Amino acid sequence: MPPANTRQQIVNAANDLFYRQGFDHTSFADIAGAVQISRGNFYYHFKTKDEILDAVIETRLADTRAMIAAWAADSPDPAQRIRSYIRILITNWDKIRCFGCPVGTLTTELAKLDHGAGRAATEVFSEFRGWLAEQFRALGRTEDADELAMQVISFSQGVATLACAFDDEAFMRSEVERMSNWLDGIAAESTRT
Amino acid sequence: MPPANTRQQIVNAANDLFYRQGFDHTSFADIAGAVQISRGNFYYHFKTKDEILDAVIETRLADTRAMIAAWAADSPDPAQRIRSYIRILITNWDKIRCFGCPVGTLTTELAKLDHGAGRAATEVFSEFRGWLAEQFRALGRTEDADELAMQVISFSQGVATLACAFDDEAFMRSEVERMSNWLDGIAAESTRT
DNA sequence: GTCTATACACGGATAGAC
């Protein structure tokens, strides 16, 4: 088949490398090597490294929206939908154990670099946050929906960070289980009324 | 007064810069500038950048032990001791809001760099983990003391990551409050027997 | 112990041929 759009190949490779090595530590040479393209070439597609970062974040934002849409299509049950989010820890464990959460690690790296794209990177969190809050609202938690959404994301960030540091799958699994039980409790409250 | 040991000054400056800018992104020039020393000079004290990192981690480990000892001296009450840990989020908020947790962000960075010192960095987590588990054991939770310790650390990591991304002090404070209430519940169980 | 000078590789970025 004809190779996909070179620009998109660059973004895909950068997306992966920024996750695995960090943004700052990833060089043009790294990306060029992954795409099998000459270093000089992709200045045709992107003028600066920051432009690549912007494109990567845009891609991640789109991927996030697609993932959320898929979860929404999977089940109409709000609790089940929230569970889908929590279970990313299991689904992506192979990568998370090595590199942590792509969203959390990028935002903190950009914070340390004092990089302007930090706000854009945080948008990915906001996407999850808004959608999770919707689900909690559907469970009758109109007052604290946003707070609960933040708690769920915070939970997953903590587990990702610690489970990666200790490379501890058992801890990750027991925490997912615990969170799932907590969710059952909230869902039960909502059906009781 | 006579300037403190140059070696220690270097380590202190590196400690701070590694936290604020990240290890990889901090150059010798940055450290030299902070210590007001010539670049060439501190090769007398450290042969490589990795050696500075080792010294920084050693310092952090010592600082952690000192902090724990201070908390232990502050109160004999295990619940209060655990609360001291949780309240770091408030105490160090000025820095955490900008740079996250020093321990969590360093371990994840070193994981991405595939740096050998990652294991040493994780030791700082282990120090907290062991001590927190002791406190939960003192509260009668002999079975799941270590798991609870991990939950507390995981909690603080999640809050640090999210509160930093959104620069949201209110969220951090409400979460510290929630965790504190959870702790009260555990402490109450222990006195009931 | 501290400095200056310098070696040398790698980083991002540009020019211009094909």
Next chain:
DNA sequence: GTCTATCCGTGTATAGAC
């Protein structure tokens, strides 16, 4: 659109004077 060649700053690290 893709390549080669190249510029220039910065990064780690060394040599050697003081």
